[in-house]
Amino acid sequence: MENLDPIFDRNVECPLCKTKFTSKKIRSKFIKVERYESDFCPIYKEGHVNGLLYNIYVCPDCGFSFSDDFSKYFPPGTKEEIINKVSSNWVPQNFGGHRTIEDAIKTYKLACYCAELKKEKHIVTAGLYLRIAWLYRLLENIEQEKRFMKIAIHHYYESYSTDDFRGTQVSEVRILYLLGELSRRIGEIDQAVKYFSMVIERQSRTVETKIVDMARERWYEIRDMQKQEDVINE
Known part of the structure; x- marks a missing residue:
């Protein structure tokens, strides 16, 4: 064959x-x-x-x-x-x-x-x-x-x-997550936190729980990083 x-x-x-x-x-x-x-x-x-x-x-x-x-x-x-x-x-x-x-x-x-x-x-x-x-x-x-x-x-x-x-395969939660993740990757941390928070706020209204979990993970990573920076700067 x-x-x-x-x-x-x-x-x-x-x-x-x-x-x-x-x-x-x-x-x-x-x-x-x-x-x-x-x-x-x-x-x-x-x-x-x-x-x-x-x-x-x-x-x-x-x-x-x-x-x-x-x-x-x-x-x-x-x-x-x-x-x-x-x-x-x-x-x-x-x-x-x-x-x-x-x-x-x-x-x-x-x-x-x-x-x-x-x-x-x-x-x-x-x-x-x-x-x-x-x-x-x-x-x-x-x-x-x-x-x-x-x-x-x-x-x-x-x-x-x-x-x-609307009407595409891309959901509101996915867009907000991408806005957060891409902002994080280019160093716009405040914007990233804002968008990740918006994803987490929608957790009860979406079936895309994995994306909510990913946003929460990124949010915790940023928070931990900022805490470490605060310790270094003290």
Whole structure:
């Protein structure tokens, strides 16, 4: 029996210019996650393909870049904006083959730009920026990781403020937790405490008890760290 390749060609149609192309995807049975970090970054088992690398489709003809989370709807004027700012400057290139981490970062950055021009929901754009941060973490580029975490925080906050996450798989508790954890990771401790407290306050109104437990753990860690700092400074 022939061995099944973990990566296959998926047929895609560009929502903008209707060009048909192929893009690599990973068969779900081959995605093996060993654990998740405290901001939900997946750590894949050694020797297995990183599932983050192939989430973005890049049209080789017009440059429009998107994920499965993008809506099919283009608000009035956004198609023209994308054509003017992306397609008219696009140097034809193909991201449909095997990708390195650096390749994947380029595709996510293109998708972020297209998402902003298309006026995608903040919850979608936030997820793209967070994944760029995760990929920079793999490259051990702390400066760029934190830079993109800050942008993700902005979009998660806008999503929370405008309720645009409603109807998606992302809950209010998860957004608040991510706001807290990403704030903690970039050193904004007061903001982190505020958001973790908001998660804990909602413990009786959510079924996502694991996230509440994670927020409580982070909150205690911060409190213990601050106590130690107070002792040192006495």
